[in-house]
Amino acid sequence: MGEDLAIVNGLLAGKPRAFDEAYDKYRPRIYGFLWRLARDPEVAMDLVQETFISLARNATKLESDTNLRAWLFTVARNAYRSHRRWAILDASRWAVLEDDMPLPAQARGPDESLDDARSRQRIERAVFALPEANREVLLLVAVEGLSHDEAAKILDITPEAARQRLSRARAQLAKLEKRTK
Amino acid sequence: MKLSEVDMKPENVDRIRAAARAHIGHESGLSVWERRLVPASALAFAAAYLLWAAAKADLILLR
Numbered sequence: 001m002g003e004d005l006a007i008v009n010g011l012l013a014g015k016p017r018a019f020d021e022a023y024d025k026y027r028p029r030i031y032g033f034l035w036r037l038a039r040d041p042e043v044a045m046d047l048v049q050e051t052f053i054s055l056a057r058n059a060t061k062l063e064s065d066t067n068l069r070a071w072l073f074t075v076a077r078n079a080y081r082s083h084r085r086w087a088i089l090d091a092s093r094w095a096v097l098e099d100d101m102p103l104p105a106q107a108r109g110p111d112e113s114l115d116d117a118r119s120r121q122r123i124e125r126a127v128f129a130l131p132e133a134n135r136e137v138l139l140l141v142a143v144e145g146l147s148h149d150e151a152a153k154i155l156d157i158t159p160e161a162a163r164q165r166l167s168r169a170r171a172q173l174a175k176l177e178k179r180t181k
Numbered sequence: 182m183k184l185s186e187v188d189m190k191p192e193n194v195d196r197i198r199a200a201a202r203a204h205i206g207h208e209s210g211l212s213v214w215e216r217r218l219v220p221a222s223a224l225a226f227a228a229a230y231l232l233w234a235a236a237k238a239d240l241i242l243l244r
Contacts, residue, residue: 023198028188035187045189047195052201059205082222124184125228 002070011059019059021053022068030076033139035081039128050079073140073153126176134169141166142174 007025010018030051034044054075062071127135140151141162152162188194 014206019202019205020198023201027194028186031189032184032187035182041189045193048189049197049200052197053204056201056204120183120185121205123182127184138182143184166189 005065008029008062008064008066008068011055011062014062016058019052019056022055022072025140026069026072027052029144030072033073033144034080036127036139037077037132037136038083043083047076047079047083051076054079058082070150071145071153073144073146077136077154106173122177123173126173127162127174130169130172137162138169138173142170 002023007018007021011022027048031048034047034051037043038044038047052071055072097122127138130138137151137155140146140154141148146154148162148166150158151166152159155162157165189197
């Protein structure tokens with residue numbers, strides 16, 4: 001968090017290096033979040049660009065105590081919602097649990113067994129199949145480690161509603177994961 | 182909950198960084214220093230004008 005405050009101060013001073021630090025630190029996380037929300041790597045890439053253009057444009061207008069992580073996820077989520085409003089719904093894209101559904105990289109980590117990799121893939125598929133409202137709260141809290149309060153602010157709902165959605169998401173996830181075994 | 186780490190291809194990482202970086206300081210079309218200079222110049226001009234107007238009206242003696 002202290003590191004983020006230093007980045008924010010750098011941004012306020014108009015230092016391009018601070019922008020690079022923010023980009024390197026949060027780009028993969030914002031991309032992963034948008035990838036799993038949009039279920040389309042190309043769309044996710046465009047929205048990452050939109051998010052960081054917004055950061056560049058607003059760099060000197062941030063508050064000195066801005067929570068950079070929450071700020072970026074809020075902008076990313078709004079960019080996604082705005083994109084979705086205009087996107088033409090292609091029903092075939094939303095078919096869930098299909099074998100050919102593109103998933104994030106399936107490479108195994110150095111210490112990961114084949115079973116672990118398969119289990120992770122099952123979870124990925126189950127996350128993809130969650131309803132969007134539940135998927136986004138799960139990605140923010142369970143994957144990105146944001147607090148319920150932070151997630152609630154980003155999603156523009158009450159912390160209690162965020163808790164309820166998260167609990168529903170976890171239950172649905174468990175069911176979906178079993179089904180894909 | 183741990184999911185796969187995902188990222189874009191390096192060439193896309195660099196392309197998006199360059200595209201976004203080009204917008205730094207673009208919110209008013211001026212850099213940070215330029216934005217500071219504009220009010221400073223306006224203030225200096227106003228002070229000079231007041232001095233000139235006061236001298237012209239014989240309120241102060243500049244020589």
